[in-house]
Amino acid sequence: MKPQYWFRWLSVQGTPRVVLRLQARRGDPFAELVAGPAGYTDPYPLIERLRGEGRIIRTAIAFATFDHELCRSLLRDNRFGVRTQESFRVPKSMTKLAERFPLPPNPVEPPSMLVIDPPEHTAMRKPVASAFTPRAVGRLRDRVESVTEELLDALPSDGSADLIESFAAQVPIAIISEMLGFPDEDRAMFLDWGDRMTPLLDLGIPWRVHRRALRAMEVMNDYLDRHIERLRRDPGEDILSSLVTTGELDDHALKATASLLMGAGFETTVNLIGNGVVQLLAHPDQQERLRAEPELWPNAVEEILRFDSPVQTTARTALTDVDIDGVRIREGDTVVLSLAGANRDPAVFTEPERFDVGRENAKDHLSFSSGVHVCLGASLARMEGVYALRALFGRFPELRLDGPPQRRELFTLHGYHRVPIRLGRRAAMPEPSVV
Template sequence: MRVSLMTTTVRPAVRWSVEHALPRQVLRMSEKRGDIQARLVAESRHVATPDLAGLFDEIRGRGRLVRTDLAYLTATHEVCREVLSSPDVKAGFPAPDNPAIARILDWTKTETLHPVQPPSLLAVDGPDHTRYRKLVTKVFTVKAVEALRGRVEEIAAGLLDEIAASGADQVELVEAYCSRLPVAMITEILGVPPQDQDLVRGFGSAAAPSLDMGLSWKMFRSVDNGLTEFDTWLDQHLENLRRNPGDNLMSKLAATRDEEGGLNLVELKATAGLVLAAGFETTVNLLSNAIALLHDHPEQRELLKAEPERWSNAVDEVLRFDPPVLLTGRKVDKATTIAGVDLRPGVVVTTVLAGANRDPEVFTDPNTFDVTRENAKDHMAFSAGRHYCLGASLARLEGEVALRALYERFPDLQVLPGAQRRKTRVLRGFQVLPATV
């Protein structure tokens, strides 16, 4: 009983105190002092990404790489790219300088997978990163993904048939469409049975705030439970595939456990779990952000109706203007100089991807949403360097097919009042998007 109370309550409470409650206090104090990074964290909680443009300009106005109370911060396109591609800067968060805090965190560590903790692809570099990435990359190349176009079209058509057949006056598009299509695709690629799709969608929603800093105790517990349930489900699912493999990516990954140099169980779960979760949590946001933007810019929607071959570029413009991932962080591994600033090992650099997307050095009239923009593809919504999004081609294909099919089927689609953005800060999209079709 004592042991279980320790595991279920005391350790999580200590972990939450160090990882969230303490940073939350620091953030509050820094915000009061006007620290720009603390303001970004605070404002991103309740403001739509397009409305953060003023803050992005302010960050750039202060410099190309700005020192804040918490880290270094950049919203400059060129500097974001340099940080994310530098061999001296690594993924993941640094261990605390204070040895006592480091010991406490070590004591609270759990076996449960976490998207930004090793051995997640997102949190490792060097030979391990290359080894994990090599195993999954083939399935997501431009050529391999293009072969899936017909299947994405079928899934989109099936979902739109269901919406039409429901005969309802109103439809909630996140539930009925935006979240279903990417989950259906990634589960099919990975070999997750259709009956588990809703379960997987639920794990994704529960785990999405795990990328945010300063979570409340209630949210932290909900994320922790979501991650634990996902972990347990993955264990069982991978074991099933090992015994009864199919022609899919997860079966192939599971088989490498028995091969020389293959993945061990923890690496396997981390890699398969990340590809699965990253494979839909962000694309859901791409679709909902696009629908909301096209509602606010009817002239752009008309243009796409007249010239549907522009859909592919329109998806990139949505990714530039309202990207599903606000920012990402790195830690300096070896002393280096970036944008004229000397950085010592251990410091954190935050690259504001959504801010880089509004950099006037790269994008003319950056705060104008323009689906005909010639260099829309130069956005940083998929990051850069070694951790550049593995699923970028799949996300672009899903966006193009899903949006075009939606507006072709329902040309009179109108978003209704009552849309709600998600409460997550790093992941940006809609929770609820009611519409008439």
């Protein structure tokens, strides 16, 4: 491991980690939320405590809001830009140090479209947007259905399995691998890289976790170099082949885009499916309603996204001085936007702590963000989630937990590392419904 990576961790993650841990020991609910373990086991009591402190609050490292209206408006406000970890209250000398040690192309640093603003963001997003239009996603429906059926056929009737490893992760990784032209046999490797690299989205991660992520990043960078070279010689019909052949992006940008699509293409959906199964098993009355009214499955997915948000938070940095709800935000200040808090705002959602697959305004959640950075793959994640969950509960109507689910130790991405299930008897596959 390159020694400069340690200095980078110290400036980007180590300093915020010390601040957060000290604040958490003093009982600061925001620090407890971000630093864990409450932030990844059950963040909602802390979110409600913080909501009671005001619509926008000042914390040790940033401003924060848990208010639906403010989150939605800030996501759409061009006076704010996307943030990197360096945007938080870290001494400028530390941020300058970080800039001296760039990382290989990855999803959490420029030129990844996740962390750049227009016009650069527009230029990066435009070449891939056509692959995620409703029409393009509709063409993937048959493939999603066939992958789902293959995975369900492989599950042992009346046996036990880990839902995440055997099903929830496999549906989205199969689809995004095809979309990027990756061989099927490499899927397990992608899942491992994703598991190692997703902590980089959090703030204040330990050095050992950071080091593990960087090693995966270096291996992935070498893999993408070889894959892009193959596509230049023999392009296919996938998104990455199209980007390679048009020449709109250089190799660095190609790899940043590929790594972002690879991660974003399955992270939200695997958490959506896992969270959905756990919530439906905890609410058998809602399962019964879906059996009686299968047309509610698309709305049920919206309620899962609202109730237990796969992406809990994002942030924006002020590009100029601005007043928000009577609070002065200076240029360069960061505002943490709690999507999970917005999705349980009682001003928008009646009885927000109640899981209701028939909730009329469930789709008003902000789990896919909003504004120019709204999730490109939202329609694909929805379609995968609806079909996978409906097919799973249809094929295994006696499905139940076979032990306590284990949460991933992440704050930003909220899902399960392991969900042990007992499948029960196998039923006939239900007829597909329109998604």
